[in-house]
Structures are given as structure tokens and as C-alpha cells.
Amino acid sequence: MAVWLGFGVLAGATVAGALGTVTSRNVVHAALFLLVTLIAVAGLFLMLFAEFLALVQVLLYGGAIVLVLLFALMLTRIRGTAASLDNPQRPLAIVAALATVGLLLGVVLSTQWPVQQPGGGPVGFPQWGASLFRQWAIPFELASVVLLVALIGAVVISRPGGEE
């Protein structure tokens, strides 16, 4: 019962935050709604006994990423942009959203409910490390390269006179 109640609250917060993020006309409000969603998702992780994942979620998304977002928003022209929250990438965004929904639906439908508990008990730290740096080392490094490229791209774009 308590589990269902907790899940209901967290799921509700997740969905409400997400709706707030996409419907809010104020960019900073949108970022804060995003924070609500991310923290609620962390709560969901916690309910699945994935405390490490939950903490990573709070640390990286809740603390760092939303903060960087806010930081960037504060220094740019935020006040005048309410009317131009849309941009020409809208169709692409719709396609991406639909693809995500399709993917999730696919997973949900192809899973046998209720799910078998894998292995039992929370995953230990050493296992985390081993799977991240042995089994999944190459994807992990690739992801960091992508982030690096994004970082350099951001620097180039934001530099004054960067377009020339």
C-alpha cells in the first residue's frame, strides 16, 4: 500500500514536472520544472533499490545540469524570448518524441509482468565499476567523447564573433 502511494506521488510529480517543462512560457520556470521531474525520477530509482543510480541522478542532473542550464539562461537574453520558445526544429522534436514513446511502449509490451527480480539485493559497488569499465568501457568512453565535442562546440558558438 505504502509502496503504491509512494509510487503514485513520485510518478505524479514526474509527469507534472514534465508537463510544466514543456508548457511553461518562462525558460527558467521550465528548467525548475525539469528539476522536479529529475528528482522525482531519482525517487523512482530509490524505490527500485537502485540507490546509487538515484544519487547519481540527483548529483548530476539535479545539482549540476540544471545548475548549468540556469547559469546559461541567466547570462543570455531570457526576458525577451517568451514569444520565441518555438523554433524550426519542431517537426524533428515531434519525431523524436514519437520514437521515444514507441520505444518505451515496445519495451513495456514485450516485458513479462510481473518482472522477475534479477539476482536479488542491491548491486554492489565493485560490480558497478567492473561492468562500467570492463564490459561497457568503449561505449562509456564514446559517451565522454560526445560530451567533449558538445563542450567544445558550446565554447566555439558562444565565443564573441564565433560565427566568422
Place this chain on the structure above:
Amino acid sequence: MDVREPGDRQQALAAAVDKVLAQFHPQSEFIFDELVVSLPPQAVKAACQLARDDADLAFDYLRCLSVVDLGERRQVVYHLYSTRHRHKMVIKAALPADMPAIASVTSIWPGANWHEREARDLFGVTFEGHPKLTPLLLWEGFPGHPLLKSYPVSGLEDRG
């Protein structure tokens, strides 16, 4: 030493000033130890430029810029000083009270900037060519020029 007796260095300076500024027909005299040179207003800027650039005069430091309200005239007084030769000079120019305007010397000494703005505030003297002749000490739209002799000392409480 009699304070009204100019020394040798000052005599030499007076001669040099007379030579450099000869084209402006300066009238120079000594008041205490100061060499005071009176010039027609339209000559002031050119004379100042010469006084600063000439190697013998080298008046690179504008010490003070004042205005004196002499009734029908307003006298602009420049106190100059040379950090190279450590000598000093005063330039005076009398402006008509009905149209007090003179060329700005901010291009020669940037330090004249606020002095000229203050003089405009308090005496209504216009400095032509000043980069930004807006009120400095008084607020925008202050009525009158308070340091003129014609400006009353009391009875203005309601004018705010």
C-alpha cells in the same frame, strides 16, 4: 624676498611665453609669483595647444579651471603647470555675459572634462566641442546657474 618681485626663472618664462604665444598678442603680468596671461577667448584653445606642445613651456598639467563672474563679463581662468619644468602660468579669457561660450580644452587636457561641466552647471558657460556637456553637480533641468552673482542666495525654497 619680496613676494611681488618675480625671480629670474619667472622672467625667463615670461619671455618664452611672449615668444611662443606672440601671434595671439598676449598681455602678461605678474601677480605674486604667477605669470598671468590674458588672451582673447577665440585664441585660448590654440594658445593652450601651443603652451602644452612647445618644448620650452610644456604645460602638460591643467591644475584648475575656474570661472569668475565679473558682471558684464565672465572670466575663464586656466591654472597651468608643467611637470617637466615645474613652472606655472595662468591663462585668462573674458567672455561676454550674454553669450558666454569658449572652445573646450578637453582634447588638450582630458582632465578639463569635469571642470568644464562644473563651470557650465554653475556659471552657464558653454564649452564648444566638449564631448558630453551634461549637468555634473546639478540635476537635469536645474533652473539657473547658482554661482552667478545674479542668482539669489535665499528665497528659492519653492523652486525645488
Place this chain on the structure above:
Amino acid sequence: MSWVLDLALRTVAVLGFLVFTVLFLIWLERKVLGRIQMRMGPMRTAPFGVLQSVADALKLVLKEGLRPDGADRWVYHLGPVVAVLPALMVWVTIPLAGGLVVQDMRLGVFYIVAISGVSVVGMVMAGWSSNNKYALLGAARTAAQMISYELPLVLALLGVVMLAQSLSLGDIVEQQSPWPYLLLQPLSFALFLIAGLAELARNPFDIYHADTEIVGGPFVEYSGIRWAMFFMAEYVNLFAISALAALLFLGGWKGPLLPDVVWLLTKTYAFVLFIIWLRATLPRLRIDQLMALAWRYLVPLAFANILVIAFYLYYQMPGWTLSLASLAMAGIALVPLYRHWSGRAPARTRTADRGGLPKVESRA
């Protein structure tokens, strides 16, 4: 159901302890700062002014909380809450002695790092929503400073965690039984202290308060209880960082003769006093210097430190090698700093040649 009751009681006890500590810390800081500055500090409320903080707290609670015109209402009101809640939540897992803790967590250190990060969002919310340019600048500085120093802080903690092979604070303290980690890795300690000071925004890193520049930063517009919440968050964090330093590097509650709690509080207050002392002596760095310090010195150093510890663990070398390596790295890190500084040593002011000046002729 008894464990729920137990948890609730422990939580209430910790909250009470924190409120008391904050009041005491404020009084202590004012007193110590006063003595360093040859003043008495508060004297009027009760003997030695011990009730001054209580009086201040009462005043703040009763004071009207103002919201500036044009402020973003909800964000403005939520800011202090978002700032203070994580600061308090961190204390769930910080022990005051063996077993004297709300809940010792398997992921304790990681939990502290993760939760305390959210606190910053509250300050940024406050700064952004206040509709005040100083607050906005303060918020921007807060964000920049916190993001930059989170990294060296976490990396410094990582060194300890690697040695202890555990994230639980209880385990880490137990691991330090013969020698505290301060001796084993002085470099991690130095990194932790510097980054911790920056996270606390204490001198010389109080860039986002900067009373003399941006007049209090994100909290300019706050008053009354909301302002008190920020204040409380700061002092709880100050105590938390000091306690962490004591737990992670000084062997926590371990010590001869005296009870555990006394040992931990003694060590913690040593750090508190050190931080107050810094406040009385050091001017403030500039934001770009702060960033340079983090990214040019601390982060590379912290990564090198991690590598050294990894080597040490992998090859199972004796403890003194790590101490030496750590000290050596700290020394190497100081060399560029020292050269940088010695070039900036204050030059003696020259005095004018007294004979050679031509005098202006004047009345003699």
C-alpha cells in the same frame, strides 16, 4: 513500527542539535572575530552575550518578510526552502560518534555530495527571482563557483574512499584506527579544505556574498525568516564540512580518554575556528582568480592524486610511500604558485631624489 519511532526520534534530536549548533556558531564567530579584531563582540544579552543569537533569531522570525516588486513569486518563496532542506538532509548520515547517527548509509559520502549539490539550486533560484541585478550577479557567481569546486571536492573525497574501500562514514572512521588519513594523504586533505572553503563561500572565497561588491549576492532582497533560512543553511554547511574534515581525515571520534562525542566535536570545532580565523585575515579573491585556481591547479592535482592512490593500492605499497608521494605532489604544486608569487613580491617604493628637484619659485 519501533524502527520508525527510533528514526523519528533521531531525526528530531539531530534537528535540535543543528539549531542549537547554528545559534552557537554564530555567537562563536562573532566572539572570535571580535577578539581577533580587538573588540569584545556581543556583550549585552546575558553574560558574554551568549543569548545574542537567540535574540537575533527571534527578531528575524518576527520580522516582516518582504518580496520585491517584480520578483518571481513562487521561485522567490521556494528558494530558501530548496537551499536549507538539502543542508539539513545531509546530516542524516553524518555521525557524531560510533552509532550516534540517524542512519549510517552504505553510500554515505556519495549521498552527502549528491544532496548538498541541490542546495545551490536554491541560491540560484533566490538570486534569479529577486529581480535585482546584484542578486542576479550573485546567482551567476554562485553557480560558477559551486560547479567548479564540486569537482576537486569530490575528487579529494574519492581519495579517502579508495583507501577505505567504503563510502560509509562509519567504516571510514574505523579504517583510520592507527593513523588518520591526514598523515596518509595530506594532499587530499589540502584539496578538501580549499574546495570545502569555496563550497562554503568563506573567505577568501566569499565571492558570491561579497558584501562590498554585490552587497550580499543572491540574498540581497531577502528578510526575516526567509533570510534566516539561508543563514541557517550556510552555518549548517559550515559545521558539516568541518565535521566531514574531522571524520574523513582526523580519525573522527577516535581518541584516547575522552568520550567519542567530545573528540569529534573538538576536532570539528578546530576546523570551525580555523575557518573563522581565515575570515579575519584573508581578503577576497576575484571570480576569475577563483576559477583559475580550481581548473588550473586543483583539478589536475586532484586527478594526479587519484592516480597515485590507485598505484599505491594496486601494488600494495607501504603507507609511508603514499604519504611521501602526497607531500611531494603538494610541493610540486606549490612551485609554480611560489614562482608566480615571488615575481609579485611587493617592490619597495622608491623615494624621490631629494636634491635634484627644481623647485618652483615661490615666496620663501
Place this chain on the structure above:
Amino acid sequence: MIERLDTVDMMVNMGPQHPSTHGVFRMVLTVDGERVVAAEPVIGYLHRGVEKLCENLTYRQIVPLFDRMDYLADYNNELGLALALEKLMGIQPPRRAEFIRTILCELTRINSHMMFYGSFGGDAGVTTPFIYAFRLREEVQQVLESVSGVRMMPNYIRVGGLKDDVPEDFRDRVARLLPRLREGIEECDSLLTRNEVLLARTRGLARISAAEAIAYGLSGPNLRACGLAEDVRRTEPYSIYSELDFDVPLGQNGDAWDRYCIRLEEMRQSARMVEQCLEKMPEGPVMAEMPKALRPPPGEVYVRAENPRGDFGVYLVSQGGDKPYRLKVRAPSFCNLMALERLLVGCYIADCVMVLGSLDIVLGEVDR
């Protein structure tokens, strides 16, 4: 879309109510992030029309007004006025008066530089120097108070001499003060000067070349920081400064750091001068033979004196009456502040208060 990504310049209004603008001064800053793109100083909040008031008061009534211009250097201001009138009227004040004037002015200079030292530390973000400075100021204040009876606005230096002779224990008091002063100055020096953080903040900050400083009309420690030996006490000695042995400290780079160092060194030199004055101070009257009413002959005079903040000029035009016809004051802070607009560009916001602090202005004198 791209043009919306760039950052925006923000206008920050610093002052007139700001803890670090040293009075009612306002800077309108345009900033790009933390960098100052443009700065506009706004003054006039303290404008009382002192020059106009002077034209309507007799010469003896003017002295208190001069106290209220640079209120941290009240004795020096009074001396400036006295010098102008004495020169115009050809009065020679008694030697004892000259020595006492010099002692008071140099003590005031120490007082004023101490104020600078304390507030400069405050601007840099540390409060302890302020308290140390004020402890020392207090001791100087007590000597000054024993002379004139008040802590500020003494109205003590009069045309032709002094209001009264100093109290009998004056010499002892000053002699006892001097070692305390020296010690205190060294203490302050060791507290802040070699602090790495302060060095990092001030070295190279707001540099100005000697040529530019001259063009802007900087004076006092701000000009000497550029390496120019311009000290009125040396170049155009007034009172008894030609008889005193002192050094003129000079900077090398013309940055905020040099301005700070020079003021510290000047305090030591001032202490030296006070000591010499104390040794040489003769007995005798402190007031020259004066006419009952001060009526200087028609004429004009410009005198200058070295105030703590720089070159203090008094331009006095007399038309013979007992009131000045025109009295213009060349306030050093006014001229020094003019350079601020140029010095701030390219600084960080945090530097603004440091640059302003390093210029050491007093708004009472800027606005007059």
C-alpha cells in the same frame, strides 16, 4: 536563432546607496558578465554650493566650511585657506604657529591614510584592517581633540596663526604618540601588505601611465604611484616644509598596489616630519598681529598645498571687502575621480570598488 545565443550586456547601478562607494557616489556600469564594458561616474549628491556660501560669509566664517569639504583632512583644508589669505594680505604667521600647523596637518594625513588603509582592506573583503586602522586613528584623534576640543571640523587654524596655543602637555602627548604610531603602522603593514590575495587583487590593477595621469590631472599619491615626484611640499614648499627632512615615496607601475604602498610609506614620512617639528618647535606667540576685520586688498591669489588626497588649490579673488568675491577650490578628489571612467574599463565588477578605493576620494570634497 544564432544571434539570440550571445550574452547580453547588463547595466548595473552601483550607488549612491552602496557600502563601498565611500559616500554618496554612483557608478553606472555596463557589464558583460563580470567584465566592465563602460562606466559612468555620477556625482553631485553632496553638492552644497560651498563656493557660493563662501561669497556670502566673512573670511573668518569661511574656515568651518573648509572643514566640511574634505572632512578627513580638515586641518589641511584650513591651512589651504589660511595660506591663500596670508599670501594675499602679506601676513607672516609666527614660527611656532607654523610648526604646530605642520604637526597637525601631518597627523591628519596619517589619520586620513589610515582611513584609506582600513577601507581598502574592507573593499578587498577583510574587516580586520579596518579595526586596526581605527584603533590607531583613535590615538591620533585624541591628540587632535586635545588641541581643538573636537574630533572633526576643528576650526583651529586661522588666518595669521592659530585660534589658541596648544595645551601644555601637547609635546608630551605627541612624543608619546609617535612610537605608538610607528609601531601601529608597521603592524598594519604586516597585517595586509604582503598578503598574497591582496597582491593578486591589486598588482597591475587599474594601471595608468605617468603621461596619462598628468593629462587627467591626477595628483597626490595617485600621481606619485606613476613614478612622478610631484609633491607640493617638495616642489613648491609652503609653511616650513622646506626645513624638514623627508622622502617622497614613488611607485613604479601606477597601479592600485603602488597607490596603496605609497600611502603606507607616506605615513612613515609624516611621522618623521612630526618628530622633527617637535624637536624644532620654538616658544612664542601663535597669532600674528592682525587687523580687527579681515579685509584683504583687491587682487587674486592661487595657492596650493599637499593634502592627503593630493594637490589642494585655493583660488581667491578679492575685491577688497570682508568677503571673498570668488573662492574656487581645486579639490584633489574631484580631479582624481575624473580618471575613474578610464580606469574601470576592462576591470571586473569586483575590481570596481578596489579601484575606487585606491583613488581614495572624499565625496564632501568632490561635490563641495
